[in-house]
Amino acid sequence: MINDGLDQFGDRKTIIRMSYRVGVDIGGTFTDFCVFDEKSGAVHTLKVLSTPDRPGQEVIDGVDAIGERYGVSPSDISYFTHGTTVGVNSVIQRKGINLCLFATAEFEDVLEVARLKMPDPYNLLSRRAPPLVSRDKVFGIQGRVLFDGTIDTPLNEESVREAIAGVRAVGGEGVVVALLHAYRNPIQERRVVEILRQEAPDLAVTCASDVWPVIREYERTVTAVVAGYVQPRVAHYLTAFQEALDSAGVPAEPMLTKSNGGVMTAELGKTQCAQMLLSGTASGVIGAASVARGTGSQAAMSLDIGGTSADVAIIRDGAPQYGVGEMIGEFPIHIPTVSVTSIGEGGGSIAWVDAQGVLKVGPESAGSSPGPACYGRGGKRATITDAFVVNGYLGSAALGYSAVDIDVQRARRAVEDIAKSLGCSCEDTAEAIIKVAVSGMYLEVSKLVSRHGIDPRDLDLIAFGGAGPMLACFLARELGMRRIIVPPTPGVLSAFGGIIADIRNDFIRTVYADLDADVTDTLASATEELRLSGLAWLHEEQGFDGTPVMQFSADMRYRGQSYEIDTPLNESWIADGDLAAITAAFHKEHERLYDHADETAPLQIINLRLVVSGVPPKPEIAALEASDVPPLPTGSTAIYCDGREQTAEVFRRAELLAGQQFSGPAIVTQDDTTSCILDGFSVGVDTLGNLILYSEG
Numbered sequence: 001m002i003n004d005g006l007d008q009f010g011d012r013k014t015i016i017r018m019s020y021r022v023g024v025d026i027g028g029t030f031t032d033f034c035v036f037d038e039k040s041g042a043v044h045t046l047k048v049l050s051t052p053d054r055p056g057q058e059v060i061d062g063v064d065a066i067g068e069r070y071g072v073s074p075s076d077i078s079y080f081t082h083g084t085t086v087g088v089n090s091v092i093q094r095k096g097i098n099l100c101l102f103a104t105a106e107f108e109d110v111l112e113v114a115r116l117k118m119p120d121p122y123n124l125l126s127r128r129a130p131p132l133v134s135r136d137k138v139f140g141i142q143g144r145v146l147f148d149g150t151i152d153t154p155l156n157e158e159s160v161r162e163a164i165a166g167v168r169a170v171g172g173e174g175v176v177v178a179l180l181h182a183y184r185n186p187i188q189e190r191r192v193v194e195i196l197r198q199e200a201p202d203l204a205v206t207c208a209s210d211v212w213p214v215i216r217e218y219e220r221t222v223t224a225v226v227a228g229y230v231q232p233r234v235a236h237y238l239t240a241f242q243e244a245l246d247s248a249g250v251p252a253e254p255m256l257t258k259s260n261g262g263v264m265t266a267e268l269g270k271t272q273c274a275q276m277l278l279s280g281t282a283s284g285v286i287g288a289a290s291v292a293r294g295t296g297s298q299a300a301m302s303l304d305i306g307g308t309s310a311d312v313a314i315i316r317d318g319a320p321q322y323g324v325g326e327m328i329g330e331f332p333i334h335i336p337t338v339s340v341t342s343i344g345e346g347g348g349s350i351a352w353v354d355a356q357g358v359l360k361v362g363p364e365s366a367g368s369s370p371g372p373a374c375y376g377r378g379g380k381r382a383t384i385t386d387a388f389v390v391n392g393y394l395g396s397a398a399l400g401y402s403a404v405d406i407d408v409q410r411a412r413r414a415v416e417d418i419a420k421s422l423g424c425s426c427e428d429t430a431e432a433i434i435k436v437a438v439s440g441m442y443l444e445v446s447k448l449v450s451r452h453g454i455d456p457r458d459l460d461l462i463a464f465g466g467a468g469p470m471l472a473c474f475l476a477r478e479l480g481m482r483r484i485i486v487p488p489t490p491g492v493l494s495a496f497g498g499i500i501a502d503i504r505n506d507f508i509r510t511v512y513a514d515l516d517a518d519v520t521d522t523l524a525s526a527t528e529e530l531r532l533s534g535l536a537w538l539h540e541e542q543g544f545d546g547t548p549v550m551q552f553s554a555d556m557r558y559r560g561q562s563y564e565i566d567t568p569l570n571e572s573w574i575a576d577g578d579l580a581a582i583t584a585a586f587h588k589e590h591e592r593l594y595d596h597a598d599e600t601a602p603l604q605i606i607n608l609r610l611v612v613s614g615v616p617p618k619p620e621i622a623a624l625e626a627s628d629v630p631p632l633p634t635g636s637t638a639i640y641c642d643g644r645e646q647t648a649e650v651f652r653r654a655e656l657l658a659g660q661q662f663s664g665p666a667i668v669t670q671d672d673t674t675s676c677i678l679d680g681f682s683v684g685v686d687t688l689g690n691l692i693l694y695s696e697g
Contacts, residue, residue, distance in 0.1 A: 020072050021079040021617070022252075023498035024059065025283055026050055027306045030466060031058040032672070034495035035066055036619045038078070043619050044070045045492040047466075047672055049404075052367065055086075055237055056244030063248040074249035079616070081255040081263050081498040083283040086237045087230045087273055091132070092329040096229035097204065100172040101133045102163055102192060103221070104180040105140035110221050119330075129330035132229045137170050139163035141179060141192060147512075149185035160195045167203065174204035176228040178221040182209040183510045204232050211274050212335050215510045215606060219325075219334040226333050227274035235270040242266055253543075257283040257497070259337040261320060262504020262613060268541060274335055275505070277328055280494065282338040285313045285320045287497030288462045291487045293318035294621070294688050300460040300485070301445070303475065304494065305467040307348035308365040310441055313340045314452055315462070321452075336506045336611075343444045345437040347385045347467035348372055353421040359429075361437045373414035376407040382414040384437050387430035388470060390415045392639035393676045396650050396669055427640040438474045445479060456481055464490035469675035469691075473664070476695065477678065484681075484693035488621075488653075491672025502549075503542050504613040507533050514559065515603040520577035526608045527552065527574045534612030544614035555607040556586045558598060564606050565589050624689040627657040639665060641678065648677075658687045663696075 021036040027050060035044040046065055051057040059082075066072045090096050103110055111131035120126040141163060143155035167175060175196060182189040186209040196205045206228035208220050238256075245254055254266040259278035269276050281304070288302035292315045304311040314321045323339040325332045348371065349362035361384065370378035372385040374394070388394045389411035412426055419429035449456050456479040463472035469486045476484050487493055509526045513519045531550065538544050552571050555564035567589045573581040582605075587597040633649035640646070646665050653670035661684045664677035668691065675691060677683055684692045 019078040020076055021081075021499050022066070022077050023081050023083075023283075023495040024062065025083045025280060025492070025494035025498065026058060026085070027280070027308065027466075030307065030491075031062055032492035032495040033062045033066060034489070034492050034499055035070060035072060036499050038617060041620050041622065043489070043496070043621070044072075045489045045495070045672055046070075047491060049369075050367075051369075053369070056240040059241065059244045060248045063245075063250060075251060077250045077252050079255070079499075080245060080250055080252040081257060081501065082241065082266070083257040083280040083494060083498050084237070084241075084276070085280040087234050087277040088280075088328050090230040090233050091226060091277075091331065094132075095233070096132065097173040097232050098137075098171055099133050099225065099229050100137040100139065100167045100170065100175045101221070101225060102139055102141050102160070102175055102177045102179070104144060105142045105159070107180060107217070108138045108140050109135070110178070110218055111135075111138070111225065114218055114222070132225050132331065133176070137167075137172060139166050141177075141188075143179070143188045145179065145181040145185050145188055147181055147184065149181065151185075151187075155188045155191055157191075157195060160192050161199065164196065164200050167200070172203065174206070174228055174232065175200075176206045176208065176221075176224045178208035178217075178224050180217060183213040183215055183220065186210075186213070204228065206231060211272075212508070213510065214334060214508055215512060216334075219332070222331055223274060223333045223335060226277070226328055226331055230277070231271070231273050234273040234276075238266045238270050255498075257286075257501055258504065259326075259333075259335065260322065260504055260506055260611075261286045261338045261501060263498070263501045264503070264505065265542060274333060277333060278326060278337050278340060281311045281313075281340040281342065282320075283497035283501065284311060284464065284494035285315070285338045285340060285497070286501050287487075287493035288313070288464065289315050289318055289320050290497070290500055291462050291464075291485060291493070291690065292460070295460075295485055295686065295690055295692070297460045297462070297485065299454070299458060300462050301449075301456065301481075302462045302464070303468050303472060304465040305463075305471055306346050306465045307367060307467070308346040309363075310343040310345050310465075310468075310471075311340050312343065312441075312445055312448060313338065314448070314454065314459075336609075341444060341448045343441050345384065345440050347470070348383050349437065351382045351384070351387070351415075351418055351433045351436075353418060357421070359418070359422060359432055359436055361433060361440065371404075372411070374406050374408065374411035375404050376410055379410075380414060382411075382418050382433065384433060384467065384471075386411040386414050387433040388676070390426055390430035391434075391641065392637050392648070393470065393667060394674055396635070396637055396667060396674075428643070431640060431643070434471075434474060438471065438478060441471075441475050442478045445475070460485055462487070463675075464493040464673075466491050466673050469668075469673050471676075473676060473678040473681055473693065476693075477680070482695045484691075486668075486675050486691040486693065488689035489670075489672055490675075491670075500616075500618050502613040502615050503538065503544050504611065505534065505537050507537075507610040507612070509608050511554075511605050511608055513605060515556070515579060515583065515605050517577075517579070519605065520579070523574050523605070523608065524577070527571065527610075530608065530610040531571075534610050538612050538614055542614070546614050549613045549615065551611040551613075553609045553611075554582070554605050555609065556603055556605050558590075558601045559604050565593065566609065621688050623687045624658040624685070626659045626687070628659055631656055631660045631662055633662075633666075637667065639667075641665065646679065653691075656685050656689075656691075658685050658689070660685050
């Protein structure tokens with residue numbers, strides 16, 4: 001970064017200042033920092049304990065620690081990106097605002113009816129979760145727009161005012177406006193919003209056609225409701241985050257990682273929070289995808305285990321998989337997101353015994369306060385981390401950049417409380433806790449790979465997060481996965497993902513027409529509209545001055561089908577009216593997904609999509625020094641695994657060189673995590689410093 005200034009004689013001089021890009025991932029237990037030096041290309045990492053009771057304090061603590069450890073001045077930070085789970089946690093815990101819904105009259109049951117699907121088709125007693133807006137807080141608005149955008153019934157503005165009075169009567173704090181066919185013509189929805197802001201300016205207002213203007217009433221409404229439910233809390237959190245950065249002396253405008261794997265400004269996130277509900281989990285997958293590309297992995301599964309949960313995703317050809325309809329707690333959001341499945345087992349997940357004497361693990365987590373018993377911060381209940389301490393895997397080094405010193409005796413006392421209930425030894429109980437946690441992961445991973453039609457034995461496992469490398473061998477052994485990749489700094493890979501994420505946004509226009517000559521002008525017009533909207537967002541709202549990357553696609557189907565396939569398109573096909581190329585692209589995609597295509601069937605194009613992105617500078621990881629001399633362990637320790645005591649060699653990650661190899665059982669310690677290598681796995685170090693584990697079975 002170059003600044004002009006005046007020297008002591010009043011002459012102009014050039015001051016060259018260092019410039020750093022910082023990525024932050026705030027988890028339930030630790031907050032991870034990754035620092036990229038744009039001049040030298042060096043990457044530094046750090047962890048501090050999260051402070052959920054004082055939002056923003058962990059950011060101040062981390063910036064201070066970065067300065068002390070690496071000599072980075074806050075004023076030299078030119079880019080600051082952040083992944084957060086505040087939105088999704090608000091939905092899961094149902095801690096959003098008292099929300100109301102304005103729907104078209106006679107369609108007030110949209111959230112209750114939903115899609116009439118049972119949550120669990122194998123359980124006849126299963127019930128759908130109560131909507132975030134109860135039926136008594138849904139108000140009908142008189143007025144009707146038809147499917148083609150024409151006005152059937154003019155808006156009755158008095159019905160809007162009556163609905164506002166109803167909101168006051170139930171103590172509503174916010175309103176979502178979601179009227180029929182507003183994706184085609186939002187004029188009535190926009191007018192309702194105007195009236196709300198004029199007559200009830202204190203209410204938080206969310207307009208469904210602004211959140212995601214897509215066909216299908218329930219999908220559009222539930223997405224807007226989830227966004228409206230958390231928007232005030234997200235805005236409050238982001239304001240505190242901005243103030244924390246400002247008080248820490250960081251001049252960079254804070255950015256947020258988004259659900260689709262891109263980034264946007266924190267200021268924009270206050271009003272467009274639907275775009276960042278899955279921001280924390282998406283960052284990790286972006287980081288894992290970069291690891292897959294660097295190691296040449298063609299098909300992989302990312303395993304991100306933090307203090308509260310484990311998140312898994314599929315990566316193909318170095319790119320994450322995307323989808324719509326991802327679940328936020330018990331509700332779907334129908335915006336493009338990185339496809340991530342969350343499992344309720346993390347390093348801080350608490351072990352307990354139910355009324356029938358059965359051992360369970362999670363979903364309750366000890367978090368950072370009080371944390372696992374071994375942290376010595378007041379935790380009394382056994383967690384997965386405590387089980388690893390009892391069985392000897394942890395305790396050879398401090399955790400979290402010396403933020404935590406392991407207390408073995410506290411961990412044993414916590415596990416012994418469980419052991420007494422089960423009538424087992426402390427070590428056997430600790431191993432049982434690990435096995436129960438792994439079995440839960442096995443179940444959810446099996447569901448995921450089944451949906452994708454994938455054999456897990458054909459996938460590499462990319463393990464990261466504070467507990468990912470700790471549990472990776474256990475899960476891989478159960479799934480029959482043969483290759484595990486542990487990145488150089490796995491504990492902060494999500495923060496690294498935030499640094500390398502592109503500035504990215506999705507735009508959509510509903511077309512809903514047969515794919516024939518009559519639609520060519522409509523497609524060209526919609527494409528130009530999307531292109532201009534994308535450029536305005538990228539350059540004006542995000543301040544990106546580089547070359548944009550645009551990817552067009554369309555939701556297409558055979559006429560008569562219920563759901564569509566997102567089909568990549570070349571912009572020139574649309575501009576030239578090349579319907580043959582568009583048709584061929586759909587048949588090819590249908591063949592790839594379903595192994596058949598009907599080239600004689602008529603097609604429909606439902607939505608036209610655009611993904612616009614800007615590519616920021618990317619760190620280039622330097623090659624690791626190589627050696628053909630076997631690595632020297634720093635010592636050995638006794639571990640308890642598979643019902644017997646074993647001896648594991650202990651290695652320090654910073655001392656390992658490219659080309660070196662060793663076998664399990666072994667433990668690799670580093671500042672941000674601990675890797676546990678079981679008997680039956682061999683380890684090699686590649687040129688980028690990744691640990692590559694192979695199953696010898």
